[in-house]
Amino acid sequence: MAVIRWIIGRIILFFDFIFSPSKPKRTLDDQKALDDATAHLSLYQLPACPFCVKVRREMKRQGLNIALRNINQNESYREELIREGGKRTVPCLKIEAQGQETKWLYESSDIVQYLAQFTR
Numbered sequence: 464m465a466v467i468r469w470i471i472g473r474i475i476l477f478f479d480f481i482f483s484p485s486k487p488k489r490t491l492d493d494q495k496a497l498d499d500a501t502a503h504l505s506l507y508q509l510p511a512c513p514f515c516v517k518v519r520r521e522m523k524r525q526g527l528n529i530a531l532r533n534i535n536q537n538e539s540y541r542e543e544l545i546r547e548g549g550k551r552t553v554p555c556l557k558i559e560a561q562g563q564e565t566k567w568l569y570e571s572s573d574i575v576q577y578l579a580q581f582t583r
Contacts, residue, residue: 472511479516484524487582498528500581505530506574507544507555514571515554521575525582529556 489497506522506529508515522529534541534553545551548567556574558566568574 469511475513475516476511479520484520486523487526489526494526497526497581501527501529503559503561505532505557505559507532507534507540507548507557508553509533509535512553517571518554518556518574518578521578525578527578527581 506515506518508519508531510533519531532540532544534544534551541551544553544555547565548555548557548569550569552569554569554571554574556568556577558568558577560566568577
């Protein structure tokens with residue numbers, strides 16, 4: 464089963480690379496403002512996870528520069544996700560707002576919907 468999952472993951476990455484969405488064209492000031500607005504966000508993810516690919520494609524389509532945290536390459540990210548988020552499910556968007564409780568958003572469709580607010 465692991466071999467099949469690995470093969471499918473590589474196929475997903477291949478098609479994601481070939482059919483990658485374009486970034487929007489913005490002025491440097493507009494992009495800086497957007498980067499500042501999303502600086503408190505981190506995406507916990509796995510490179511070949513189809514739901515993570517969906518979120519990353521939407522981030523690229525919107526031109527969002529959000530920190531990516533690969534939970535397989537960095538054990539501290541995985542431990543933080545489990546300890547603070549409550550489960551080891553990806554994709555997961557960590558939302559840290561100043562003076563507020565940290566939120567963990569787990570569903571790819573919910574994450575995409577949340578990210579849409581930054582470019583409306």
